[in-house]
Amino acid sequence: MYYTLHARLKKTEPDYIQTDPVQHDSDQTNSGQTNPASPVSTLNNPICIENVLTLSPAQWEKQKVSLRFPPYAGLENTIIRSCKAEIYPRYISGSLCIPDRKRLLETSFCFTFYINESSIVFVSKDSVPDRIIETMIHRYESQDMSPELFLYGFFSEFLTDDMELLESYERKLFLLEENAMRGNIHDLMPRLLKNKRELTRLRNYFEQIDDMAGQLQGNVRNYFDPERLQLLQLIGDRACRLQQVAQQSIDYCQTLRDFEQAQSDHKQNKTMQLMTVLTSVFFPLTVITGWYGMNFSHMPELDARFGYPLIIAISLGVIAIEFWILKKRKII
Template sequence: MIYKIGERLVPIENETWEKERPAAVFLTDSAHAEETLKKAGIVYDNEIKLAKIGFCKVENQHECMVGTLCIPKLLDVLGNKYRMYFFVNQLNVVIVDDDAFAYKLIQRIQKKKARQADTKERFIYNFFAEFMSRDLEILIAYERRLLQMEEEVTRDEVESFENEMMPIRRELLNLRSYYDEIMDLGKELEENENGIFLERHLKYFGTLTDRADRLMSKTQHLLEYAQQVKEAYQSQIAARQNNNMQFLTVISTIFFPLTLITGWFGMNFYDMPGLKSGYYSVCVLSVVVVVVSLHFFKKKKII
């Protein structure tokens, strides 16, 4: 296989896809995409603008297949994404990437894979599998964070819960949409509408679809788990508020009769009985009210 980088057309390995179908992979940037496509024998009439890519998808044209990739950065899922085009015809694969992310992926494939690209189907499989290789590890990291947050809720340490949970849910929702797009893309490749791929190699794309399906299922499980943790947090907050309301109810119940007593004897009418010598009686009455109220609440197990 020959990796051709931009204008340099640098051969990295001299192999062929198959004896009857020699092919090459071209890596280029958007500035040189048009002429690189011509060299690869691919006709694409639309404008190539990486910044406008927002989804992972693939579409079949007359003599080629055109796809876009919008890959989230795993350490900053909500931030900028890796965006690239890929074009496939009977002989060649062209990848358009301005971030050199595709080139790094191919370098990693060369170091790790003994069979890097026996066929273009195998190359596409290796390429997709490589940028999905760490996803399960990242999802497990999310699971550990949620476990830790659940333990904090159990210990009633919920001060920063909302600030931690909100970005996690948004990131997981973003990843779920991404894996759903990869699943659809893999199914489209497997359908092989234009007959670009050899039938016996379509199993690679089925494997990619299955991997994306497992990752999406894991992400969905984490979203459901995050919802359970959030409900536990809300229950903890509700219990705390209920305790506060219960305390206020006890205080109000105790002081309401005391307020009535002090209001009654505070009217200071001239001929009011007990006005001149009722101070101690009011004090005793108030103490009796407090003791009786506390005894009642204790009996009802409110305090």
């Protein structure tokens, strides 16, 4: 798809886009003229990015030279793993790896973008950039569109509902905490680990958006109006705030994990304490049983009339005394 930034963001026909082949340095030397696409001219002449294109990888390979990009543009984005922006002598290259909010740990929407003195080009295998731009056409139909406002609106679409998403994670963690306080911690650890992994994925994504906005805001190639760079800063500030909220939720997950571990340790200690009490109670009875189980011939208690009831009374007395001592020392 082809779009123009002339006063308003709108879709246009491919023939409207002016694409002149780039003039190489050797041609500049032979002709004695300065290439208008070269970095030298961008420092002296005002630059106006007027065109936005969304291309497939095959279309990008065919048209990048006519769009005034060098033939090697795009080689740096063979594998897309993160959101980033990189400054090159004749263009800006970047990539976006947007996590699917419904399946944060599984899929991502990935595509690349390229910026030079005349065009912003998105290269994607699907229609994600087109859907975003179509939404922006209706949202900014009454506003004058500039490259800075376009990038602000485009990147903002990927951060629109993220604060509500982070708040939903906070509510989940509050519910887990309430269940843990009631003692329902049998499935707490797996749920905590899942939430922590998803929040970490979001935090890294927000951090990458912040870094990318900082690279664009630097305006090294002088492609943007210095008076409008604040729009790019707003993207970075927004991503930074989301990153901080995500980090707070991650820390909260760690707090709940420590609480669960403390509860497990306390439960284990109570079990060990019970085993110790039982061992202490039955140890004297074990001694009595072993003593009278030796079956010697001359043990007067074996032939005594009240020997058996006497042993029972002694055993019960020993147990009573032991429980009294344990209760007095607040062991039980």
